[in-house]
Amino acid sequence: ARKNYNEATISELLREDLASKVLEACSRSLGADLNEVDESKIRKLAGHILELMDLREEVQSYIKSLMAIEAPNLSAIAGPTLGARLISLAGGLEALARAPASTIQVLGAEKALFRFFKTGRGAPKHGVIFQHPYVHGSPKWQRGKIARALATKISIAAKVDYFSREDRSSEIRKSLEERIAEVKSKYASPPAKQTPRQKAKRRAARR
Known part of the structure; x- marks a missing residue:
C-alpha cells in the first residue's frame, strides 16, 4: 500500500x-x-526485471572479457558490446576484417539499404554504429561523416586483430579522435536548407 x-x-x-x-x-x-494480490504480482514482475538486469550485466561482463582477448583493438575503438555486434552481423571477425569500411558503416541497416537501391532515395548513413556515442551524440548533419570515420577505424582495428594481433588501439583511437575533431570544426554549423529546385536537380543527378 x-x-x-x-x-x-x-x-x-x-x-x-x-x-x-x-x-x-x-x-x-x-x-x-493496491490490494495484496495486485501488489504481489507487481513485486514478482519487478523481481523478474531485476533478474534480467543482473543477467544483462553478467553477459556484458563476459563479452567485455572475451573481446579483450579476441579483438582488443576493435573493443577499444567500438566498445566491447558494439564490437561484438558488428562481428556477429558481419559473420565473424575474419569477415569483418575483410569488409570495406563502407559496408561496416551500414551493417544492421540492410533493409534501408535495399530500399535505397530500389527507390534511389534515403540512403542510410549508418547502421548499428549509430549506437556509438561519437555518432549518436553528434548533431545530425555531422553524423554521416563521423560514422564514415568511425567505420574506417573499425575496419583498421578489425584487420589488426585478425591478421597481426598487435595492440595498436592507442594509435587508432588517436587518429579517430583527430578526424572527429576535424569534422566538428569544419562542419560546426548546419548546412543551408536546399530549395525544392536544388533538391530536384540532386535527385536527377543520381539517376
Missing part, C-alpha cells in the same frame, strides 16, 4: 534524486491503493 512507502524506504532502493522524484509523483497521484 502507498502508506508503506516513505522517504526512508524508497531511498533504500533508489538514488537520492530518483527517490525524491518518486515521492513527488506519489504525492500527486490520485490512484487507489
Whole structure:
C-alpha cells in the first residue's frame, strides 16, 4: 500500500534524486491503493526485471572479457558490446576484417539499404554504429561523416586483430579522435536548407 512507502524506504532502493522524484509523483497521484494480490504480482514482475538486469550485466561482463582477448583493438575503438555486434552481423571477425569500411558503416541497416537501391532515395548513413556515442551524440548533419570515420577505424582495428594481433588501439583511437575533431570544426554549423529546385536537380543527378 502507498502508506508503506516513505522517504526512508524508497531511498533504500533508489538514488537520492530518483527517490525524491518518486515521492513527488506519489504525492500527486490520485490512484487507489493496491490490494495484496495486485501488489504481489507487481513485486514478482519487478523481481523478474531485476533478474534480467543482473543477467544483462553478467553477459556484458563476459563479452567485455572475451573481446579483450579476441579483438582488443576493435573493443577499444567500438566498445566491447558494439564490437561484438558488428562481428556477429558481419559473420565473424575474419569477415569483418575483410569488409570495406563502407559496408561496416551500414551493417544492421540492410533493409534501408535495399530500399535505397530500389527507390534511389534515403540512403542510410549508418547502421548499428549509430549506437556509438561519437555518432549518436553528434548533431545530425555531422553524423554521416563521423560514422564514415568511425567505420574506417573499425575496419583498421578489425584487420589488426585478425591478421597481426598487435595492440595498436592507442594509435587508432588517436587518429579517430583527430578526424572527429576535424569534422566538428569544419562542419560546426548546419548546412543551408536546399530549395525544392536544388533538391530536384540532386535527385536527377543520381539517376
